[in-house]
Amino acid sequence: MLARFWGVTGTVSLPTPATGSSMPAGNTTCLGLEWPGRTVVYDAGTGFIRFGEYLLDLMAQGHEESRSIDLIMSHCHLDHINGLLFSPLTYDKRVRITLRACPATLSALHKLLDPSSSSCRTFLPSTFPDMVAIKEMVTVEPGSSFNLGDARVETMALRHPGGSLGFRVSLGGVSMVLASDNEHPGPGVDPALARFSEGAQVLYTEGQYTRREYDGLDAIGNGLPMPRKGWGHSTMEDCVATATAAGCQRLFLGHHDPLRPLDKLEALGIAMKDLAGRNGPLVEMAREGQAIHLG
Numbered sequence: 001m002l003a004r005f006w007g008v009t010g011t012v013s014l015p016t017p018a019t020g021s022s023m024p025a026g027n028t029t030c031l032g033l034e035w036p037g038r039t040v041v042y043d044a045g046t047g048f049i050r051f052g053e054y055l056l057d058l059m060a061q062g063h064e065e066s067r068s069i070d071l072i073m074s075h076c077h078l079d080h081i082n083g084l085l086f087s088p089l090t091y092d093k094r095v096r097i098t099l100r101a102c103p104a105t106l107s108a109l110h111k112l113l114d115p116s117s118s119s120c121r122t123f124l125p126s127t128f129p130d131m132v133a134i135k136e137m138v139t140v141e142p143g144s145s146f147n148l149g150d151a152r153v154e155t156m157a158l159r160h161p162g163g164s165l166g167f168r169v170s171l172g173g174v175s176m177v178l179a180s181d182n183e184h185p186g187p188g189v190d191p192a193l194a195r196f197s198e199g200a201q202v203l204y205t206e207g208q209y210t211r212r213e214y215d216g217l218d219a220i221g222n223g224l225p226m227p228r229k230g231w232g233h234s235t236m237e238d239c240v241a242t243a244t245a246a247g248c249q250r251l252f253l254g255h256h257d258p259l260r261p262l263d264k265l266e267a268l269g270i271a272m273k274d275l276a277g278r279n280g281p282l283v284e285m286a287r288e289g290q291a292i293h294l295g
């Protein structure tokens with residue numbers, strides 16, 4: 001299984017940093033999982049537009065007349081769907097997207113995009129009938145499991161305003177957990193996420209803040225310090241504790257705060273790696289464009 005990180009920034013995308021800026025360029029959440037005969041995409045933030053370029057290029061090289069994609073979605077916040085709304089892939093009749101999400105996410109998408117909904121066209125001119133690549137929408141109840149080809153996919157409800165769905169994709173004896181967005185129930189290990197991630201080779205999750213930022217003691221970038229409890233995001237330190245408790249081999253932290261300068265992000269990556277120590281997972285700040293092999 002090959003995982004590609006098409007977008008790992010949280011909240012808003014900053015695709016083109018201002019000249020001289022120390023801000024990182026970054027697309028919002030979209031990860032790809034590939035194995036022979038299957039292309040799975042997790043979330044459709046602006047990284048989905050990069051993924052679309054990659055896929056259409058592959059199709060052109062292989063002279064493919066059609067291509068099926070499985071899109072698994074955590075939730076419907078704008079930073080996780082805006083790539084789906086604006087990628088040319090979504091409007092390409094050669095592409096067949098099966099979209100799987102929890103009932104709340106599907107209901108929200110219908111309100112936004114179903115022409116029979118009273119709020120459709122409030123925010124967007126295009127609607128589901130225009131999005132010809134979306135061939136099927138499948139409801140996934142939190143806690144349920146399903147198969148994608150040879151892979152088994154388990155799900156769990158995460159803690160996030162409006163809800164969010166975590167996925168564990170297992171294939172050939174290796175597992176990758178995808179858990180964004182999620183706020184831990186308190187300082188330290190998130191017991192539910194640790195159980196769900198037990199023994200997974202890779203945990204991709206979000207640690208948007210440090211503990212001090214979350215508690216309102218430190219600012220991010222040039223902003224004011226402010227408490228962030230209840231905003232639906234976790235601290236890096238708690239993610240390290242959770243991945244350690246789960247026995248994961250590698251931890252990737254994503255959903256980077258878009259206001260955090262790149263040099264600070266790199267320094268925090270080193271600090272979190274040190275925090276995990278020898279008995280914890282190998283910790284990395286997820287980088288856009290990164291690809292990792294599992295198994």
Ligand SMILES: [Zn+2]
Pocket residue numbers: 010011077079080181255
């Ligand atoms: Zn988000």
Ligand SMILES: [Zn+2]
Pocket residue numbers: 075077160181232
């Ligand atoms: Zn969210």
